[in-house]
Amino acid sequence: xxxxxxxxxxxxxxxxxxxxxxxxASSGSSGDVxxxxxxxxxxxxxxxxxxxxxxxxxxSDDAKVKMEVKQLQxxxxxxxxxxxxxxxxxxxxxxxxxxxxxxxxxxRIDALDDYAAEYGWADKLQPWAYQASQVDGTLxxxxxxxxxxxxxxxxxxxxxxxxxxxxxxxxxxxxxxxxQAAGMxxxxxxxxxxxxxxxxxxxxxxxxAVGPEKLYQALTGEAKFTxxxxxxxxxxxxxxxxxxxxxxxxxxxxxxxxxxxxxxxADGTVAMYITGTWSFGDAGRYFGEAxxxxxxxxxxxxxxxxxxxxxxxxxxAIGTSLSVNSASKQADAAAEYIDFVIDDPARSYDYLxxxxxxxxxxxxxxxxxxxxxxxxxxLYTEAPESGNLGYASWTFFPAATDTYLWSEFDKIxxxxxxxxxxxxxxxxVFDGELAAGKVITPFEPVPGA
Amino acid sequence: xxxxxxxxxxxxxVRRPRRRRRLVAWLFxxxxxxxxxxxxxxxxxxxxxxSFTDWDGLGQANFVGIDNYVELFQSxxxxxxxWHNLLWTLFFLIVPISMALLGAFLLSxxxxxxxxxxxxxxxxxxxxxxxxxxxxxxxxxxDAGIGAALANLGFDGLAGVNxxxxxxLALGSVAFVNNWQWWGFLxxxxxxxxxxxxxxxxxxxxxxxxxxWREFWHITLPGIRPTLMFLVLMTVIWSFLxxxxxxxxxxxxxxxxxxxxxxxxxxxxxxxxxAGYASAMAMLLSSISAVVVAGYLILRKKLDWDV
Numbered sequence: 001x002x003x004x005x006x007x008x009x010x011x012x013x014x015x016x017x018x019x020x021x022x023x024x025a026s027s028g029s030s031g032d033v034x035x036x037x038x039x040x041x042x043x044x045x046x047x048x049x050x051x052x053x054x055x056x057x058x059x060s061d062d063a064k065v066k067m068e069v070k071q072l073q074x075x076x077x078x079x080x081x082x083x084x085x086x087x088x089x090x091x092x093x094x095x096x097x098x099x100x101x102x103x104x105x106x107x108r109i110d111a112l113d114d115y116a117a118e119y120g121w122a123d124k125l126q127p128w129a130y131q132a133s134q135v136d137g138t139l140x141x142x143x144x145x146x147x148x149x150x151x152x153x154x155x156x157x158x159x160x161x162x163x164x165x166x167x168x169x170x171x172x173x174x175x176x177x178x179x180q181a182a183g184m185x186x187x188x189x190x191x192x193x194x195x196x197x198x199x200x201x202x203x204x205x206x207x208x209a210v211g212p213e214k215l216y217q218a219l220t221g222e223a224k225f226t227x228x229x230x231x232x233x234x235x236x237x238x239x240x241x242x243x244x245x246x247x248x249x250x251x252x253x254x255x256x257x258x259x260x261x262x263x264x265x266a267d268g269t270v271a272m273y274i275t276g277t278w279s280f281g282d283a284g285r286y287f288g289e290a291x292x293x294x295x296x297x298x299x300x301x302x303x304x305x306x307x308x309x310x311x312x313x314x315x316x317a318i319g320t321s322l323s324v325n326s327a328s329k330q331a332d333a334a335a336e337y338i339d340f341v342i343d344d345p346a347r348s349y350d351y352l353x354x355x356x357x358x359x360x361x362x363x364x365x366x367x368x369x370x371x372x373x374x375x376x377x378x379l380y381t382e383a384p385e386s387g388n389l390g391y392a393s394w395t396f397f398p399a400a401t402d403t404y405l406w407s408e409f410d411k412i413x414x415x416x417x418x419x420x421x422x423x424x425x426x427x428x429v430f431d432g433e434l435a436a437g438k439v440i441t442p443f444e445p446v447p448g449a
Numbered sequence: 450x451x452x453x454x455x456x457x458x459x460x461x462x463v464r465r466p467r468r469r470r471r472l473v474a475w476l477f478x479x480x481x482x483x484x485x486x487x488x489x490x491x492x493x494x495x496x497x498x499x500s501f502t503d504w505d506g507l508g509q510a511n512f513v514g515i516d517n518y519v520e521l522f523q524s525x526x527x528x529x530x531x532w533h534n535l536l537w538t539l540f541f542l543i544v545p546i547s548m549a550l551l552g553a554f555l556l557s558x559x560x561x562x563x564x565x566x567x568x569x570x571x572x573x574x575x576x577x578x579x580x581x582x583x584x585x586x587x588x589x590x591x592d593a594g595i596g597a598a599l600a601n602l603g604f605d606g607l608a609g610v611n612x613x614x615x616x617x618l619a620l621g622s623v624a625f626v627n628n629w630q631w632w633g634f635l636x637x638x639x640x641x642x643x644x645x646x647x648x649x650x651x652x653x654x655x656x657x658x659x660x661x662w663r664e665f666w667h668i669t670l671p672g673i674r675p676t677l678m679f680l681v682l683m684t685v686i687w688s689f690l691x692x693x694x695x696x697x698x699x700x701x702x703x704x705x706x707x708x709x710x711x712x713x714x715x716x717x718x719x720x721x722x723x724a725g726y727a728s729a730m731a732m733l734l735s736s737i738s739a740v741v742v743a744g745y746l747i748l749r750k751k752l753d754w755d756v
Contacts, residue, residue, distance in 0.1 A: 080719075102508065102722060105507070106505075106508035108507060191702070194700075195701070251615075254702060255592070255613070399505075399722040404721075407705075407720075410702055410703050410705065411704045411705070413703070413704070414616055414703060414704045416704055
């Protein structure tokens, strides 16, 4: 009896261990399509669960999606770790095509060309986004969230000072000079709490002062980051920071947070704030009734800071791309879910209206409902139609180059590095990544757009 | 013959229990040894191998010889981070240990209220790092922190001082905050060690007319030497592994002024996606700890320390 119970104990332990290991492999049942995601709020998560996951599961006869919610801060690293080990969810998250390129090079995600043909993704997506998601002509990821960088401003403050939204360097300098004379911070900037925040401004500045065409040439290896256009741009940026136009200069840059800058925009202590359109969803927290003031916010496309750059450039950024895990046993169902996410423009724009979440870069712009905030609707119709599209660094620069861009830029702010030396370092890192095939092929800019 | 027979006869009987005891000892050690082998030995060995490759954390790892190590010692950012680690080590060897020794010695002489003070000093240590770091970020803010509050009261000596945003102050400010949490822990350990020192030694010293300083120097310090040396050793090792406070408060900035090896390693591995190069940094960190431990063991043997 004693021996028998020992054997039973061993059997139970084995079954338990087997169960644990099975749990590591997949947290869903065998027929589930697993998907890891993260959300800025519980409300957004609930909306997504109901209108995407549950809606898909209701209309699908065989495939069922099981979403696991991770922390926003570590979704990327969790996915990297799992996918690199040949595990992870069936639908693989990546923070844009550059991240997806790493998975594709390691053959951790499937080529999607067959699915693209089956579901007509080339027609559903804007051409630039579809092109950016390809690796050597093969589609590996589907962009499901996109945005840009724009200039936020407070129309009441602009009216009070008699300013018009700047579109050229001269106009930009006029507003900045007058704002500084009025005791304001001319342009909001800072990276306290999130060091990489500097690249939001840097990406904007490169697009404003160097322009999409030159950036395209640098990203494809035709031009160098050490070319005079880039050196002049970084020198101009450094001069403007030294004048305390951006973020109040080096004394304040490392202290300002995104919250400080939106608060300043609302209370009239910050004149302009150049940052991502991801803030459309929560900018309302700082303005109007919710914030206990009567301020309003609006946005304008970025001004041109060079004669060679057309005003109104939109640096394009893909925040989230989805791919199919090459280890997935539910590849077809995973692709079916990805198609579901981008298939219905009304669903995407309703999601935008309800939560402020960036929509996929859909080619259908006509389905934008009236319920979408006018400012969001304007962005998502005007930007694609303008054709003046640029490149956000976190989407189009490879990982090490991008990290160098924002981490070493601190030294430009403090004056510890010259623009020339900074750009030489940037080019060196980029050369290594270009040679290693880690640079995505950027979409071609529209000349003179 | 008789004794030989007895020895031969007694041999297996004596050896069997000894062998069984040894077997039992191994059985006790085995689970921990296996776990260590799996979670430390395995990843450690793979890190060593990856440190000679250009692995990006996802794809194929190509052998690059000692390139990563050469780059490591030529990188201004890595060298700056090592220098910051050394400064950090120096700070933590002097400031918290001195504070804790002094505090523990004074507390050990208290007859009443010792538990209260010990608890008060220990509380910061049990707070989650993220909580205390976030609170301190507010306290050190030039706009809403202690400088601004004092300025409102008419004391403007700290007004506008940007503790975490000024490259010349950032590292020291982070070390200050970390010390705030750390020194109380050391104090409790030192106090416990001091309570193990024979009270008769203090009585004898007082009879001989020794003052408090002499008691501390000649009785307390030698009496707690095992604890002191252990904590010095651990301080050196922990100082090279420091990450949490630096990452939460400054992320190594501004301009790398508070970067330490662990923050550079983290950025290299997860932001730059250069896992091979980051593995070389991890090897450097492990080597530093190994050298410290080896140095300690050699010193202990040479000086015949009883720890």
